[in-house]
Amino acid sequence: MIKKLLIANRGEIACRIMRTCREMGIATVAVYSDADAKALHTRSADEAVHIGPSPAAESYLVGAKIIAAAKETGAEAIHPGYGFLSENADFARAVIEAGLIWVGPKPESIEAMGLKDAAKERMIAAGVPVTPGYLGEDQSLDRLSAEAEKIGYPVLIKAVAGGGGKGMRKVDNPADFAASLESCQREAKASFGNDEVLLEKWITSPRHIEVQVFGDSHGNVVHLFERDCSLQRRHQKVIEEAPAPGMDEATREEICQAAVRAAKAVDYEGAGTIEFIADASEGLRADRIFFMEMNTRLQVEHPVTEEITGVDLVEWQLRVASGEPIPLKQDELSINGWAIEARLYAEDPAKGFLPSTGRLEHLSIEGDRVDTGVEEGDEISPFYDPMVAKLISWGEDREEAIEDLLDACLDVEIEPVRTNAWFLARLLAETSFRVGDLSTGFIGEHQERLINPPVASLALLESAADDLVTEHHPADGSLMLQSIRGLRLNREPNHEVRLRVDGEAQTVELSDNEVWNGYRRTIVKDGDVRTFFEDGAAFRITSDREDGTGSASAADGAILAPMPGKVIAVDVAEGDQVTAGQRLMVLEAMKMEHALTAPFDGTVTGLEASQGGQVQVEAVLCVVEPAE
Template identity: 60%
Template sequence: MLKSVLIANRGEIARRVIRTCKRLGVRTVAVYSDSDAKALHVREADEAVHIGASPAKESYLRGENIIAAAKQTGAEAIHPGYGFLSENADFAQAVIDAGLIWIGPRPDSIRAMGLKDAAKKLMAEAGVPTTPGYLGEDQSEERLQKEADAIGYPVLIKAVAGGGGKGMRKVEKKADFKAALASAKREAASSFGDDRVLLEMYVQRPRHIEVQVFGDTHGNVVHLFERDCSLQRRHQKVIEEAPAPGMDEATRKAVTDAAVLAAKAVNYVGAGTIEFIADASEGLRGDRIWFMEMNTRLQVEHPVTEEITGQDLVEWQLCVASGEKLPLKQEGLKINGHAIEARLYAENVDAGFLPSTGRLEVLSLPQPFPNIVRVDSAVAEGDEVTPYYDPMIAKIIVHGRTRKEAIAAMSEEWDAVGAWPVKTNAGFLARCLADPGFASGDVNTGLIAARGEALSRQPSPSSGVLENAAKAINSNAIFVGSGGDRTVASSPWSQLAGFRLNSESVPIARMLFKGERVSVTLGAAPQAGWLAHGGSEVVIFDRGEAYEFTLDTGERSADEATAGDGAILSPMPGKIVSVAAKAGAKLKKGDPILVLEAMKMEHTLTAPFDGKLSELNAKAGAQVSEGVLLAKLEKD
């Protein structure tokens, strides 16, 4: 077994690798950027090395700095985690050339599967079924338009070097193709340094099925069954589970056999995932599942595979990198129960899921419980969520004897989830878990889009939440956490009961919620949720949702003063990649004004109502800070 490992990553995956290394007695070395100097992975590693400034391209993407850190600290091997340089064949080769051990597949395997078009051609030649589409070298707009028309709409544009939904666009009709192509190419170039795309037939009721494979240097290849990652929002996975609901043994054999065949076709070593798209219009069938791509690394959702197999996949990676045989043969691997993973992100659901940044003054996560609840977190309370990296806060994983039991266990955990003032998708995740379609296993990649606001809109605060907020404001509570009161003022001057002549005192709290005045008679309803922050501003958490209330002083609120004024502010720091409108133009509600790139994803800012664009302060290529006025719309 290896003696020391440098982890060329950050956040929850770096902590995940450190955890296994500590259990095995392997020394760990962390690397960090300026903004990660006090991060959890830095604190938990045996040693840590600074490798550059906060932007990833100046730190975590600087391969030469990472290799230098490994040599400086005497690390034997480099574990790339996922993202960053994990699927960079040149970096893998550089690690090997430096006399270090690369904990991953051979560089030529990464190259073979790294570009989607080349990988699909290779898989077709190996006898693995692939999705119909266009994989040609001609990348002209005219040729791609012609091929899309021939495939038929809707059609899917995918970056050949892509992953994680970046550089991917679904095009519903011919008229939308050119704009979608331009956007996909921009995002692909920004994320991968390669703007080439391929086209695929869009499957109408798609299920995203992927198979975990593992190979060693002795020629052995096994699969660890399948995962279902169909619950997605804009091609980004939201909730993953294993095994796939509705998967019979014949279909499982067909898809896992195809995955092993794909891995053997590239002489695969280490952990990898073969991703398939399934047409679920008639349920899962072996003849309606096609190869999409291969991820030559450990996946974000690997914990659900670990939970149903009882295997530590990071330990398997270390064993293979040490030259050992796989810990188990295929017949030794069995499915035990059902596991579900939900990705908790720092993002503002009300603002179209834009990433949310800032200091986590409050962060509450479920308590881990062996074999039932697992939490792989990236940050702790007091840490900063920066605009430089993926905004994941944690992965929450549950295991149950059945899918129904796992869903029930997962649903209970959201009562303990809360973050402030950073926004999260916790409430959205709770609603996804409660969705009848998800509960029944009738899941496809279009479920979230089909449900629309039913899943993405914050529900109105319940009477119990209002009562809780009112009591907090009435008592001038300073801080009440999920574990109970920490400090509550008891001065009579902080009470809102008021004085009455010839009648009983009826305490009424007057508050503001999203700019609207709310009056609550205390004692009218049982409490619900828990108080995260108090005083004249109160935040109540209920089922993952954060409800903010302020004391109504009778003055006009800031929200009221600015609501409907048509100001288009930058929702977060980023770069303006294109401007779609001109000053003076008349726009309809929903018309695009500009595209902002942040965290390597494009976000389109649109007109909030019909009106005239009276002011435009945006230029393509400009860097902007959060809260900057980019444009202003006047109502007709």
């Protein structure tokens, strides 16, 4: 058995791997960048080695530095986690050639499944059903456009390399194909160093079903049943559950056996996932489930499989990498209950899901299982994925698991960083989700209702008003208005309190006999600002000044950078006429592209950004003067 393991990753997954290592008596080595010098995974390991500057390309993606760290500390093995170098066959090969144990599949297996077009051809040969599409070498616009017409719109453009939802574009009509292809290729090139794409038929009632597989060096391959990952946004998973709703035993057997055939076709060892797209227009049927790709690593959503099978997949990885056989045979594995996971991100759904960075001054997360890489006081860095935690619940049945997870999301308290907790709670409460009416388009179809900014309840506002009155107004109610810094208090018996809730003015009237004292949630105070937490959302409340002034903001028409990032495309020039909603430029930040658009019809009167330039948060990038 491995005695010392280096974890070539950071954050939540690094901490998750360390937890199993502690239980197995395996010493751990962390690697960290400048930004992660004080991170939880760095603090939690037995040893930690600095590997470079904050950008991943100069630290976590530099395989030579990671191998050197393993050699320096005497680590026998390297676990890549997920993301970064986890599916890099060259890195896996370099680890093995350095005399270290690679906790993952053989490099040849990674290569076999690394390019989606070649993988699909291999699956066809293995008798695994695949989605109709185009896998050809001719990558010209003319050929790809012609193939899209032949397949029939809508079509999906997919990068042949990589995953994680990047390099994917749905195209609904021929007029949008060229622009979508260009965007997809640019993102694929930036993310994976390969801009080749394939085309697939877009399935109109799609469900994303995946099967956890596991192989060893003794020729054994088992499956650990399926997961449903249909709730996605921009092709990235948001909520995952196991088993899949509506999956009957016959269909389960078909899809799981197809997954095992797929793994055997590449002589697979370790943890992997076979991803399928299901046409659920008539429910889940074995003849309407198609292979999409294989992820040759541990998945973000692996905890739901662990919860229903009682298996520690990281322990299995370490045992198999050490040469042991898979601990259980297929007939010893079974499904027990239901599990569901939500990805808690530092992002603001009400502002287009823009990532929210900064220090976690207040953090409280509870639930059946919380996998996280941060603690109160830690930073959400702009350099990496903004995941705060994974919230996982288990229940005897789906309803119980959902209810427990809903409670966990509603109880999230994080400040001042914004999170998607309230958005997750709304998803879990949706009637159609509760009855299992799922598709990968679910969030888009319900988006308007799901992302409306949360509104503070009357109970919360009364509590906030009472708190302000108590602090600024003595018990006899005799202070004059000007003495209480903008709180407007009428004479007895009523108090009218003016509040500013996240910048919006609001008035609450408190009766002497009915002053609200029953709000029990945490209140965070910072000077004149109080933060109240309700249903997964944070509300910042201050007294409203008599002059009505608030925080400074950019003038109307000023386009500000929503976060630090790099300008990768500028579509306008100074003097151009633009219309409301027209794309002005594209900002790349936190591994995502963000289009900045014109707020109204007008003229570009100032252009401060240029393609390739780095910008800071709230920097003025462009100014649009409204049309008269």
